[in-house]
Each structure stands twice: as C-alpha cells, then as structure tokens.
Amino acid sequence: MKMPISMDLNGRxxxxxxxxxxxxxxxxxxxxxxxGTKEGCRTGNCGVCTVLIDGKxxxxxxxxAPQVAARQVTTVEGLAHGEELDPxxxxxxECGAIQCGYCSPGFIMAxxxxxxxxxxxxxxxxxxxxxxxxxxCTGYVKIFEAVETAARVEAHNGHNS
Amino acid sequence: MATIVDELQSIGHAIPKPDAFLKATxxxxxxxxxxxxxxxxxxxxxxxxxxxxxxxxxxxxxDALPGVYAIVTGADCSPVRIGRFLQDRYALAxxxxxxxxxxxxxxxxxxxxxxxxAIQLIDVVYDPLAAVLDPEHALDPDQPIIHPDLASYTDMxxxxxxxxxxxxxxxxxxxxxxxxxxPGLVTVEATYRTPRQSQAFTEPHAAVAQPDGRGKITIWxxxxxxxxxxxxxxxxxxxxxxxxRLISPVIGGDFGGKGAAxxxxxxxxxxxxxxxxxxxxxxxxxxxxxxxxxxxCVINLKVGARPDGTLVAMEGHMLYNVGAVDDxxxxxxxxxxxLAGGYRIPHKRLVATSVYTNTSPGxxxxxxxxxxxxxxxxxxxxxxARKLNMDPIELRLKNAxxxxxxxxxxxxxxANSGLQECIERARDWMARELGPKGPNEGVGVALxxxxxxxxxxxxxxxxxxxxxxxxxxxxSCGVTDQGGGQWTMAxxxxxxxxxxxxxxxxxIMSDTEATPPDTGTGGSGTTYRVGNIVGFAxxxxxxxxxxxxxxxxxxxxxxxxxxxGEVCVRSDPSKKLTLARVAxxxxxxxxxxxxxxxxxxxxxxxxxxxxxxxxxxxxxxxAAHVAKVRVDPETGQIDVLKYYTAQDVGKALNLxxxxxxxxxxxxxxxxxxxxEEIITEDGTNLNANLWEYLLPTAxxxxxxTVDLVEIPSTYGPYGAKGVGETPCVGVAPAIANAVEDAIxxxxxxxxxxxxRVLAALRAKQAGV
Numbered sequence: 053m054k055m056p057i058s059m060d061l062n063g064r065x066x067x068x069x070x071x072x073x074x075x076x077x078x079x080x081x082x083x084x085x086x087x088g089t090k091e092g093c094r095t096g097n098c099g100v101c102t103v104l105i106d107g108k109x110x111x112x113x114x115x116x117a118p119q120v121a122a123r124q125v126t127t128v129e130g131l132a133h134g135e136e137l138d139p140x141x142x143x144x145x146e147c148g149a150i151q152c153g154y155c156s157p158g159f160i161m162a163x164x165x166x167x168x169x170x171x172x173x174x175x176x177x178x179x180x181x182x183x184x185x186x187x188x189c190t191g192y193v194k195i196f197e198a199v200e201t202a203a204r205v206e207a208h209n210g211h212n213s
Numbered sequence: 214m215a216t217i218v219d220e221l222q223s224i225g226h227a228i229p230k231p232d233a234f235l236k237a238t239x240x241x242x243x244x245x246x247x248x249x250x251x252x253x254x255x256x257x258x259x260x261x262x263x264x265x266x267x268x269x270x271x272x273x274x275x276d277a278l279p280g281v282y283a284i285v286t287g288a289d290c291s292p293v294r295i296g297r298f299l300q301d302r303y304a305l306a307x308x309x310x311x312x313x314x315x316x317x318x319x320x321x322x323x324x325x326x327x328x329x330x331a332i333q334l335i336d337v338v339y340d341p342l343a344a345v346l347d348p349e350h351a352l353d354p355d356q357p358i359i360h361p362d363l364a365s366y367t368d369m370x371x372x373x374x375x376x377x378x379x380x381x382x383x384x385x386x387x388x389x390x391x392x393x394x395x396p397g398l399v400t401v402e403a404t405y406r407t408p409r410q411s412q413a414f415t416e417p418h419a420a421v422a423q424p425d426g427r428g429k430i431t432i433w434x435x436x437x438x439x440x441x442x443x444x445x446x447x448x449x450x451x452x453x454x455x456x457x458r459l460i461s462p463v464i465g466g467d468f469g470g471k472g473a474a475x476x477x478x479x480x481x482x483x484x485x486x487x488x489x490x491x492x493x494x495x496x497x498x499x500x501x502x503x504x505x506x507x508x509x510c511v512i513n514l515k516v517g518a519r520p521d522g523t524l525v526a527m528e529g530h531m532l533y534n535v536g537a538v539d540d541x542x543x544x545x546x547x548x549x550x551x552l553a554g555g556y557r558i559p560h561k562r563l564v565a566t567s568v569y570t571n572t573s574p575g576x577x578x579x580x581x582x583x584x585x586x587x588x589x590x591x592x593x594x595x596x597x598a599r600k601l602n603m604d605p606i607e608l609r610l611k612n613a614x615x616x617x618x619x620x621x622x623x624x625x626x627x628a629n630s631g632l633q634e635c636i637e638r639a640r641d642w643m644a645r646e647l648g649p650k651g652p653n654e655g656v657g658v659a660l661x662x663x664x665x666x667x668x669x670x671x672x673x674x675x676x677x678x679x680x681x682x683x684x685x686x687x688x689s690c691g692v693t694d695q696g697g698g699q700w701t702m703a704x705x706x707x708x709x710x711x712x713x714x715x716x717x718x719x720x721i722m723s724d725t726e727a728t729p730p731d732t733g734t735g736g737s738g739t740t741y742r743v744g745n746i747v748g749f750a751x752x753x754x755x756x757x758x759x760x761x762x763x764x765x766x767x768x769x770x771x772x773x774x775x776x777x778g779e780v781c782v783r784s785d786p787s788k789k790l791t792l793a794r795v796a797x798x799x800x801x802x803x804x805x806x807x808x809x810x811x812x813x814x815x816x817x818x819x820x821x822x823x824x825x826x827x828x829x830x831x832x833x834x835x836a837a838h839v840a841k842v843r844v845d846p847e848t849g850q851i852d853v854l855k856y857y858t859a860q861d862v863g864k865a866l867n868l869x870x871x872x873x874x875x876x877x878x879x880x881x882x883x884x885x886x887x888x889e890e891i892i893t894e895d896g897t898n899l900n901a902n903l904w905e906y907l908l909p910t911a912x913x914x915x916x917x918t919v920d921l922v923e924i925p926s927t928y929g930p931y932g933a934k935g936v937g938e939t940p941c942v943g944v945a946p947a948i949a950n951a952v953e954d955a956i957x958x959x960x961x962x963x964x965x966x967x968x969r970v971l972a973a974l975r976a977k978q979a980g981v
Contacts, residue, residue, distance in 0.1 A: 081246075085248055086239075087239070087242070087243075087245075087246035087248070088238070088239015088240065089239070090243075090415070090416070090465075091245065091417070091494065092415045092416065092417065092497065093497040093902070093903050094496065094497070095497065095902060095903065095904065097497075097902070097903035097904050098415055098497075098903055100415050100416075127239065128237075128238065128239035129238070129239050129240075131238075132238060137234070137237065137238065141234075141237040141238060142237070144233070144237050145229050145230070145233035145234045145236075145237045146229045146233075147869075148227070148229065148230075148233075148869030148870065148872070148873045150230065150233040150236050150237060151466075151696040151697065151698070151873060151877065152414070152415070152416065152463075152464060152465045152466040152467075152695060152696025153232070153233065153235075153236025153237075153241055153463065153465070153696065154243065154414070154415040154416040154465030154466060154696075155415045156233075156236050156237055157236075157237075157239045160237060176912075178911075179911040179912045179914065180911075180912050182911040183910050183911050183912050185911070186415060186903070186908055186910065187415070188412075188413055188414055188415055188466050188468070188877075188881070188908070189466055189696050189873075189877045190873055190876060190877050190880075191873075191876035191877040191878070191879055191880030191881070191909075191914065191917065192880065192909075192911045192914045193876040193914065193917055194869075194873055194876065195911070196911075196914075
C-alpha cells in the first residue's frame with residue numbers, strides 16, 4: 053500500500069505517495085519523470101543511477117523509496133544553478149568526457165560528492181573514488197581530466213558547496 | 214585593407230560536442246526516457262531451454278490478470294524471418310526455441326510488477342530437444358540441425374550455408390603447400406582461443422511504441438540503424454514499411470549491438486494489440502543472456518619465414534561460434550583475410566568457418582573479427598620473432614605492406630597508408646619513454662588494422678542543409694550518433710563549409726520520416742561517407758548563397774568568402790551580407806530559405822572516380838600498439854603499467870572526439886585482453902550480470918598515450934579515415950606479448966585471466 057514520503061528533492065520540499073518496495077530509482081524516473089537518473093543494471097554495479105543523499109553518492113537502484121524520508125536528495129537535474137552549470141557538468145562536456153553520455157549523470161554525481169570531500173585530489177584518488185561507475189566509451193581518461201579541471205576551477209573560484 | 218586568409222575554422226580543432234551539455238544536465242532523452250500518456254510497461258518471457266519444441270502456450274491466466282492489456286506470442290507475428298544480414302530468426306519463437314533467452318511471449322501491462330506477474334502466469338509446455346553446444350563438434354554428423362531450412366533463408370551477401378554451418382570462406386593465394394617445403398624456412402604454429410565479448414553499453418536496449426489508431430506505429434528505440442530496422446519491424450507486423458516510423462533519439466552506446474531489430478518488433482506488436490503506448494527496457498540479465506555478443510573463435514595458425522624474417526607462407530583455420538542466430542555480416546567468416554593483417558605474405562590459405570550452436574546470438578562487437586584474428590596473428594609473429602632472434606618491431610616493419618601493394622583480400626591496392634609511420638613512431642616512443650624493465654615486467658607490441666576494403670563501400674546516405682531567413686542552419690541527416698560524435702562531426706563539416714559558428718547549427722538526425730535515409734552508423738565508415746554527404750549538401754547551399762550574394766554585392770562569385778555567419782568580399786570584408794539576409798532573398802514568403810541537398814556519395818561526387826575507388830583502399834585504418842606490463846608470478850595478476858598507440862586517422866576532424874575514440878577503444882581492448890568473457894554452460898550464460906562479467910574500471914586504467922598520425926585519405930572529408938574500431942584490435946596480443954616478455958610464458962587464450970597466466974607459467978616451468 054502506498055505511503056506518503058516527505059523529502060527535500062533538489063532543494064525543494066516534496067511529499068509523494070510511494071509503494072514501500074519501490075526503489076528510489078523507480079520513484080525518480082517513473083513517478084517523478086526525473087530521467088536524468090539512468091537505469092543500467094539495477095544491481096548497483098554500473099553507477100548510472102548515482103544520486104546524492106545528504107551529500108553522499110548513493111546508487112538509487114539500491115535504496116528503497118521510504119529510506120529517503122526526511123533526507124536531502126539531489127539528482128543531476130538539481131545540480132545546475134539556473135543556466136549556470138555545475139563546474140563538473142561544464143568540465144565533463146568541455147573535456148570530451150562525454151561520449152554516449154548515459155553514464156555521465158552518475159559520474160558527475162559521484163564526482164560531486166567526492167570533490168566536496170576532497171577538493172584537490174590526485175588522479176589515483178579520483179580513479180579510486182569513481183570505481184563504482186562504469187563507462188564503456190571514454191576509457192575513463194577524459195573523465196579523470198574533467199574531474200581535475202573542475203577541481204581547479206573550483207579552487208580558483210573558491211567554490212565551497 | 215584586411216584580407217581573409219583561408220584556414221580551417223572548425224575542422225581539426227578540439228570542439229566540445231554540442232549534445233554533451235544536454236547529457237551533462239540529464240536532459241538528453243534516451244529511448245527509455247520517453248514518457249507518453251497512458252504508457253504501458255512490457256516484459257518478455259524467454260526460453261529456459263537451449264533447444265526445445267514448443268508444444269503449447271496457454272496465456273489465459275495471464276490474460277485474466279487485472280492490468281494486463283496485451284499478450285503476444287509467435288502466433289501474433291507474420292511468419293517471416295528477420296535479421297539485418299541473414300534472416301534467420303523470428304521476433305518471437307515459432308514451433309521451437311533455439312537458445313536460452315529466446316523471446317517466446319511478451320506482455321504489456323499497467324506497470325512493471327503486473328507485467329512480471331503476467332509473464333509468470335503464461336504456461337508454456339516444451340519438449341526439450343538435443344542441443345548443439347560445442348562449436349568444435351557442431352558439424353559432426355550426429356548433431357541435430359538447428360536451422361533445417363537454412364539454405365532457403367534470405368542473406369544480404371552470398372554465403373556457404375549447410376547443416377549447422379553458417380558460412381565457410383577460403384581466401385587463398387600463391388601455392389601454400391609448396392611454400393612450406395622451401396629450404397631453410399622457419400615455421401611456427403599455435404592454436405589460439407578467444408572469448409565471447411559483450412558490447413556492454415551502459416544503456417540497455419529500450420523502445421517505446423505508439424500506435425496512431427489508423428494502423429501506423431511510431432517507435433523511439435535505441436537503434437543505430439533505423440532505416441534498416443524499420444523493415445524488420447514491418448515484416449513482423451505484416452505491414453508495409455511506410456506504416457512504421459522509427460526514431461532513434463540519443464543512444465547510450467552501441468559497439469555493434471544496436472544495429473538490428475530485436476526488441477522493436479515485440480514492442481510494436483504489443484502496442485498494436487493494446488492500442489496504447491508501450492515501453493520495453495531490457496534488464497542487464499537479458500542483455501547478457503539473450504542479446505548478441507562477439508563470437509568466440511578457435512584459430513589454428515601457422516606461419517613460415519626466411520631466416521632474414523621475410524614472411525613466405527601462412528595457413529590459418531578459424532572456427533567462429535555465432536550462436537543460434539547470427540547478426541554478423543557473412544557470419545564473420547568473410548573476414549578470413551584479416552588473419553594476414555597488413556602484411557605481405559605471398560602464399561596463404563586462410564579459411565574461416567562459422568557454425569551455429571544452441572547458444573545466445575552472435576553479432577557485431579566493435580571491429581567484428583578484428584580482435585580474434587589479431588590475437589592469433591600478432592601473438593604468432595612474436596613467437597616467430599623469438600625463434601628468428603629478431604626484434605619484433607623489425608619483423609613487422611620488414612613485412613608491412615607499402616602503398617601500391619595488394620591487400621590480403623586481393624580486393625584492392627593500398628593507398629595513403631600510414632602503417633610504416635605508426636610502427637616507426639612506436640619504436641621511437643619505446644626508445645624514449647619506456648624506461649628500464651623491473652622484475653617480472655615486460656613489453657609487447659602489436660599492429661592493428663580494421664577493414665582493408667576499397668572505399669567504394671562507402672554506402673548510401675543523404676542530407677539536407679537549410680539556411681533560414683533568421684540565419685539559423687539546420688542539418689538533416691539520417692545517420693545516428695551512438696556516442697561516437699557523428700552529430701558533432703556533421704555539424705563541424707557544415708560549420709566549415711558555410712562559415713557558420715557551431716552554436717548556430719541545429720542537427721536533426723535519424724528519424725525515418727523527418728530525415729533523409731542512411732544505412733546506419735558503423736564499420737568506422739560513418740565519418741567517411743556521412744562527412745562527405747553532409748559536406749556536399751552544405752556546398753550545394755553554399756553555391757546558392759554565393760550566387761545570390763554575388764548579384765547583390767555586384768562582385769564575381771569567386772570573390773566571396775563565408776565566415777561568422779556572413780558572406781563577404783575577400784579583398785574588402787566590409788562589403789558583406791548576413792546569411793539570413795541572403796536566405797530571405799532566396800525565397801518568396803514568409804522569410805525564404807536556402808536548401809542544399811545531396812544524395813548518395815557514389816552518384817554525386819565519386820562517380821568520376823568510381824574505377825579508382827573500386828580498386829584503391831583509400832582510407833586504411835592502421836595502428837601500432839605497445840604495452841608495458843608487470844605480472845605477479847604468484848597470483849598470475851597482470852598490471853598494465855603503460856600503454857601507447859600510434860594510429861593513422863587521416864585527419865583528426867575533432868581532436869577531442871578522435872583521441873576519445875582511441876582511448877576508449879584501447880580500454881575496450883583491455884577488457885577483452887584481461888577479463889571480459891561470457892561463460893556458457895549447457896547453453897546458459899552463467900555470468901549474465903555486471904559483477905561476474907568484468908568490465909574495466911577506473912582504478913585499473915594505465916596511462917594511455919595516443920599518438921595521432923595524419924596521412925590524409927584522398928576521398929575522406931578533409932582527408933579523414935575511420936577511427937573507432939582499430940584501437941580495440943591490437944590490445945590483447947600486445948598484452949600477451951608483453952606477458953611473455955615478462956615471465957617467459959605464452960598465453961594463447963584470451964582473456965588472460967590470472968588462472969591462464971599461472972597455467973602457462975606452470976606449463977613452462979614443467980617444460981611442457
């Protein structure tokens with residue numbers, strides 16, 4: 053039976069009726085039409101559904117909808133400020149880190165959580181932080197470059213999110 | 214007075230993909246993201262048996278389940294086999310199933326849970342049949358025949374089909390039997406085995422179908438070849454292709470796996486029956502159980518050379534396992550000549566046989582046949598170099614084809630080859646960058662190539678370029694962008710020809726009704742043919758612009774230059790008109806527009822060179838690969854420390870996309886070399902998930918150096934050649950060669966898992 057769940061979604065309060073067995077991925081994609089959160093395996097192995105819960109990167113296919121009650125959920129749709137993209141979004145696009153793009157929202161969310169914790173990482177730290185996200189197109193090289201670029205931009209801008 | 218110097222404005226630069234911003238914000242719409250009012254969810258019931266007769270299907274209990282709108286089985290399909298090359302399958306099984314995972318029935322219901330429950334309520338009675346499970350015995354006389362009517366199937370290319378044999382190709386030249394008896398000939402011989410590899414795109418297949426109530430269906434699908442797939446859908450529905458509109462939105466990777474209609478006919482049948490929109494998204498289990506993969510291959514290869522390293526003879530026998538249905542052109546077998554690589558070998562017999570088994574379908578995966586053949590040939594050449602006590606690079610340089618020589622298939626003469634330069638650059642890099650080898654470290658080299666076919670294979674496409682009275686430029690072209698950057702490439706060509714900034718160009722792609730037709734992305738040939746066709750359409754528009762502007766500005770047409778959205782006089786750029794102005798002068802009301810068109814590369818432009826193109830391999834895609842590895846002799850674990858590849862791309866149209874394709878291709882090859890293998894037992898794929906089918910992940914990526922060699926092709930746009938497939942071809946042999954250099958043991962089976970490395974090491978220590 054559906055139950056009401058209240059959360060903060062992309063900076064706005066929201067109450068939604070959800071079946072207790074729905075995953076957060078299903079809630080976002082199929083009930084709220086937030087299709088930027090992708091679906092690739094439903095087993096937590098590919099990372100394309102990564103979102104932030106209270107600032108931590110989480111695979112939304114492994115979280116049940118009721119678990120986000122009273123939490124802050126951020127999806128890729130909530131990352132930009134109006135027309136101003138998050139530095140990671142811009143760096144991914146400009147560094148060639150996006151080919152087919154299906155993994156990109158998940159990578160950007162995972163990298164967002166990571167840079168918030170570690171704003172000036174080494175390449176090895178970046179690679180370790182992104183181990184849970186699969187990319188089949190880029191060979192990861194330009195993804196590393198994009199995260200490094202975003203980190204530099206944020207250091208320069210005094211970014212602190 | 215300022216004078217304009219001609220310089221490439223867009224081509225050759227590092228241009229970010231316009232669609233990357235859509236993708237970074239999550240607003241790009243992939244097929245599975247399409248949402249329509251009242252849309253139903255579909256699920257597929259699949260065969261649990263590798264080979265069984267279908268005795269009966271009872272759908273009554275499923276039909277009675279509230280929320281179920283439609284159930285379809287083979288009985289709902291027109292009894293026509295489909296397939297993009299050989300038509301050897303039904304959209305839904307009829308009479309018997311021939312592999313585990315074959316679609317038997319499908320349900321459309323109000324939500325996924327209901328569809329899942331309905332699937333479980335369908336009662337299928339099977340009568341299991343003996344199955345063909347071992348490809349090496351598939352042709353034995355006691356084996357059941359999977360396709361009794363095989364000879365009557367429709368095939369796009371002629372093939373030798375009989376019994377369980379899908380195709381048999383024999384490419385011979387010279388007198389190989391006599392060549393072996395040449396005095397002093399040094400010979401080496403080995404058997405190599407390669408795995409089934411999944412395309413493993415991150416976006417599973419998805420499709421949404423919408424009926425219009427008048428017998429027509431519109432489908433949004435993750436397909437890279439909508440104009441071809443439309444026919445398969447229409448055939449299954451039993452309607453003319455004009456009753457099916459297929460739109461390919463943003464695609465989440467393809468790598469060969471999204472060129473044929475597997476799920477689209479099913480979702481179309483359901484939508485027609487339910488008369489409601491229906492969506493189907495495959496699970497990862499379905500992808501790895503029931504969809505296509507790179508055929509595994511067993512290769513016996515023998516090569517002979519003179520003591521100075523001159524190759525004299527090669528004999529190769531390949532056995533491809535294409536599964537129960539084959540989505541490969543010619544059953545892969547037509548590529549037998551790739552065993553000879555880019556080498557001059559006067560006497561050769563290269564035989565490829567592909568066989569059917571009751572296992573999941575074989576199909577195209579990035580560079581079909583490339584990784585299999587190169588693993589054998591480049592491994593064996595290393596063994597030969599060792600036996601000759603010759604530097605492996607020198608051996609390759611000595612035998613690599615030069616311009617003007619006939620390629621191994623015999624179908625063309627090599628032109629514009631960068632092969633030697635790739636090898637020489639690799640040698641220089643090794644001397645400069647590799648550094649000393651530590652304990653258990655080794656270095657391996659391999660050459661790679663893809664498809665030495667004459668350029669006349671540049672198949673049909675068409676495009677229109679519209680300049681409207683507001684100055685906007687709209688390119689319409691049937692090609693798809695599965696992530697390779699075709700959209701960007703096409704816009705760059707238009708930008709270059711018309712002198713219009715990228716931001717002013719919109720691209721409409723791959724909709725069987727809204728765009729001109731195209732055969733589909735693939736074969737590393739898309740830039741070559743679509744770049745040309747788009748360029749011709751832009752040039753057609755440009756001619757119209759120049760004609761009008763010359764009249765208005767009262768100068769000769771040759772005096773005019775197009776740049777920054779304007780057309781101006783070369784010697785006096787202050788005399789100018791905007792393209793918007795020119796376009797509005799072109800038509801009547803409202804606004805007016807200039808429309809440039811082009812159709813069929815062969816007819817419009819290349820016909821004058823048809824003979825030449827039929828004969829010359831104009832855009833050979835060659836590369837040299839170097840790997841440095843460290844092997845743990847206790848565990849067999851391979852660490853790749855450094856990777857280098859020099860690839861001849863003709864002309865890098867976009868530095869970001871070009872290097873991105875090569876880096877991605879190398880890592881695709883690393884997966885094939887080290888970990889990727891679909892393991893099949895009794896016809897069932899055991900590791901049909903992403904925790905047991907192991908893809909390369911971020912922490913395991915070595916530093917990759919991409920060295921672009923640019924020997925322009927004659928007819929590719931701006932000299933470009935194909936890029937995307939070659940980079941994954943040479944990786945596995947480079948790694949295997951490096952492993953032997955490191956620990957002295959030769960691994961002849963890919964992927965080089967720790968178990969196989971240890972087994973090779975123990976065999977060597979035991980003196981086997």
